Amino acid sequence: MESFSSHILSALLFLLAFTTSMDSASAARPTAGGTNTEFIRTSCSATTYPRLCYTSLSTHAAAVRQDHKLLALTALSVTLDSARSTSTMMGKLSHIRGMRPREVGAMKDCVEELSESVYQLSRSMKEMNEIKGSNFGLIMSDVQTWVSAAMTDEDTCMEGFAGKVMNGKVKTAVREKIVNVAHLTSNALALINSYAALHN
Numbered sequence: 001m002e003s004f005s006s007h008i009l010s011a012l013l014f015l016l017a018f019t020t021s022m023d024s025a026s027a028a029r030p031t032a033g034g035t036n037t038e039f040i041r042t043s044c045s046a047t048t049y050p051r052l053c054y055t056s057l058s059t060h061a062a063a064v065r066q067d068h069k070l071l072a073l074t075a076l077s078v079t080l081d082s083a084r085s086t087s088t089m090m091g092k093l094s095h096i097r098g099m100r101p102r103e104v105g106a107m108k109d110c111v112e113e114l115s116e117s118v119y120q121l122s123r124s125m126k127e128m129n130e131i132k133g134s135n136f137g138l139i140m141s142d143v144q145t146w147v148s149a150a151m152t153d154e155d156t157c158m159e160g161f162a163g164k165v166m167n168g169k170v171k172t173a174v175r176e177k178i179v180n181v182a183h184l185t186s187n188a189l190a191l192i193n194s195y196a197a198l199h200n
Helices: 002-028 034-044 050-064 068-093 101-128 133-159 168-198
Strands: none
Touching: 034 050, 034 068, 034 168, 050 068, 050 168, 068 101, 068 133, 068 168, 101 133, 101 168, 133 168
């Protein structure tokens, strides 16, 4: 039975690695509209992780055009998708037989933190779509607070994998996905802050 569990765990880890590489491959595809992609590249230079920012957003250049609001919304959407898929994957991994109780506990805590992060990112997207001239400052303040809270949730999740709590392969695969979500969130917040600064 333990051998069966390790096969399932290996299969899920392979799937996790495969989806990560597929995300990277699709993000690296060239896009039409050099001016739009240059706008994204320039905007991403103000983020903490500019390369990730550009590769995750350049495939959306036609939809973003050269609109700062659309760029911030797209960054939120990409981050939300990544947080959801990571949370789902971790939920499945936490039910694998053969994991130690501390590993299961860390996974479940992380799924809870990521669920909260997904909630904060979802409400941020919804609010940004409600922006009008008169409520801009109030809504942007809320969005900045919520996206910052999502980053805190992701950081808390990562802390659960510090030390020797988990099996090395599981820890590496899971941590890589969580770090990616945290970096996407950081970039989204930077683009939101840039958009807000244009109106101050």
